[in-house]
């Protein structure tokens with residue numbers, strides 16, 4: 001039998017960075033002894049240049065203390081900013097390499113646009129992706145870029161029925177690390193149908209057994225399952241010292257000193273497994289000092305999440321108005337004493353990559369005026385006493401316009417309210433406003449053909465889901481907005497009969513939708529694949545077809561074509577809440 005020894009390793013970890021290479025402005029509410037309650041101060045926080053500096057510091061600190069070091073990303077680097085809209089996975093690949101990521105988990109957002117873009121991403125990164133429960137064994141090998149045989153995918157090993165794992169040498173003692181992705185990936189993202197995801201508990205147990213049989217007793221999981229699921233997994237699976245996670249954007253630790261909340265303690269231990277997660281959007285970095293006993297059990301797990309701050313504080317979010325010198329010193333002194341903050345210089349190497357390759361195009365795109373908003377346009381998800389969203393109908397009109405422009409013969413469009421993220425003020429609108437704020441999820445459009453009755457069922461299903469009307473919904477975001485389609489929904493009616501009237505615009509005339517006729521519709525890939533109450537759309541007549549433009553791209557072209565955007569005048573949605581049951585109250 002192998003003689004095992006203790007091992008000490010420090011993990012720097014980030015998750016859900018969502019292409020936030022640039023710092024964000026955050027507000028800090030400090031104790032009244034430092035700053036009176038009326039004012040918040042704003043600081044520049046995070047970004048990849050600061051993460052890079054923080055990782056370098058953490059690494060040399062670990063080495064000084066004779067600890068091994070690894071830098072992990074727990075998934076969801078895709079989506080989020082114009083950098084993603086413009087460069088998809090390319091900017092992420094280069095910048096994640098540059099900040100020194102050693103391994104990454106597969107986030108659901110990495111699969112928003114199918115497997116191909118993940119394959120391209122993996123060709124460019126110089127670190128492995130750990131996703132032990134991804135079954136690539138049935139992958140169609142005629143696709144242009146396949147995943148199965150890539151050297152840096154540590155996926156499911158079908159021949160041994162275990163997950164592949166990475167072995168990190170910690171001063172002569174091996175530590176095995178494997179990754180886990182969301183089991184119901186097809187329910188929230190768009191993995192290609194020839195690849196699937198295994199149950200995490202069963203797969204973990206088999207993998208852990210195999211690791212033990214291989215003479216290794218020290219195990220870490222890199223997870224993109226979400227915080228609650230990680231805590232549960234810690235309970236359900238034995239033999240794992242740490243789960244380093246992501247997905248729920250959970251910032252463990254007490255941040256009340258800065259005016260934020262508390263979410264558990266950092267490195268919460270359950271059943272001998274510590275669970276960590278480090279927020280989102282590249283604002284913070286977690287640092288876990290993990291000590292193993294010789295027998296592989298957890299000896300200690302210490303460390304913290306730290307917000308990565310710049311040294312200038314302002315009184316406004318746009319960071320132009322500075323504090324007076326005395327207050328600035330007082331604030332800085334206070335923050336220096338807080339262990340959940342790390343002041344970080346920007347790494348010039350990362351700044352240089354951004355400046356040379358990516359920033360100019362992003363800046364240019366941000367500032368181009370493409371249309372004029374003539375009046376305030378309000379966005380709500382569920383219509384209230386002031387009416388329905390004034391923006392979502394414009395967005396879905398943009399989808400229909402774009403699809404027709406590309407030669408798709410669509411009858412109407414449907415878009416979920418949650419896909420639209422902000423209200424709009426009068427004045428010029430830029431691409432930055434559209435792809436950065438209004439429609440930040442870079443999800444492509446899809447055209448699909450379904451029978452009229454499926455449209456009726458999908459609309460009802462989506463509203464039932466949005467207002468929890470007889471079902472346990474997933475949130476108000478599913479409420480449907482439409483173009484060239486008109487409906488009435490009555491909350492009080494029997495389930496299945498809540499869409500009272502449903503009409504389609506044919507050559508400028510409203511006519512009743514025929515339940516048995518086939519219609520062609522355009523939606524985001526998210527809605528078209530039946531998410532959040534829209535499952536009736538999965539009963540299509542012709543396989544849905546990708547339009548290959550994102551929501552933002554479609555709306556940008558539409559806005560450019562319109563030159564002016566005003567509130568829609570035609571009322572397409574009659575939403576009749578149920579006063580007796582108050583289902584629609586919130």
Ligand SMILES: [Zn+2]
Nearest residue numbers: 016076247249
């Ligand atoms: Zn995320």
Ligand SMILES: [Zn+2]
Nearest residue numbers: 076107108247
């Ligand atoms: Zn996620």
